[in-house]
């Protein structure tokens with residue numbers, strides 16, 4: 001039997017396999033990109049860049065608390081003008097290896113989202129990811145950009161007016177109805193969506209100093225602890241929109257990636273797992289997914305993508321997973 005084909009095409013851009021480096025996890029130095037390429041990622045997303053350089057919060061900004069990470073980096077970035085050059089380097093290194101390059105952007109007003117998108121387009125990234133879900137950035141009215149379908153759609157429309165490059169809008173699990181926001185951004189022109197950004201905010205304390213472990217006190221939660229929430233979000237979104245979905249959140253193993261595809265995702269974003277497993281996680285996830293497909297006689301990801309959509313939404317707790325009281 002021939003090898004299963006794990007390639008995916010998102011908005012006309014081919015990824016050799018469905019694994020994607022999630023935004024913000026690694027810098028854009030040439031060395032790192034070469035290593036990501038050698039490790040086998042199908043695409044990379046840059047750290048989100050904004051209109052102006054931003055210092056971010058003082059260290060410590062990331063901590064491992066056992067079941068995941070907590071972070072409040074504060075969107076430190078050199079600003080869009082400096083990022084254009086970094087992106088060009090990324091493209092030069094990664095394109096010959098067949099790895100797609102996705103530029104992530106954020107802004108502090110609806111208008112600025114368009115300006116950043118327009119500027120970053122000069123570097124010709126394959127796709128632009130629009131980060132409306134950062135837990136640290138509010139709009140001019142003190143509201144998160146992903147908080148209402150109306151504002152999320154406004155950002156999407158503004159970005160679409162300023163660039164010809166297809167856009168992915170990145171959604172948050174922290175709003176009551178992620179599917180409603182997904183539908184609003186797709187109706188406003190989003191070519192794809194990604195979900196999820198970090199969950200929270202959460203707080204992790206150092207019991208010896210009796211202080212929070214990160215400088216901002218609270219931060220977004222990522223890693224294995226949020227994976228079931230991410231799978232549910234992807235499935236909620238896949239039930240209401242037809243555009244491709246990049247499923248992100250706690251993906252660390254082939255099993256996690258397969259769950260995402262079954263839930264309706266086209267690609268599998270990997271972030272925190274790089275801290276715990278290193279860059280080899282990309283190859284491990286891809287090889288494990290390939291082995292699963294061989295075992296099930298699937299030749300393409302489409303053969304099992306969205307299989308869950310055929311079933312009714314499940315509400316409640318499976319009988320064999322009844323919660324047990326820990327301190328009861």
Ligand SMILES: Cc1cc2nc3c(=O)[nH]c(=O)nc-3n(C[C@H](O)[C@H](O)[C@H](O)COP(=O)(O)O)c2cc1C
Nearest residue numbers: 022023024048071131196197222223249250271272
């Ligand atoms: C240290 C750190 C920095 C991050 N920075 C960004 C960022 O700049 N832009 C963005 O859209 N998401 C950012 N994220 C969120 C990740 O891209 C991802 O959506 C989230 O961590 C969930 O995936 P994971 O559990 O695989 O890490 C960051 C996450 C971490 C842990």
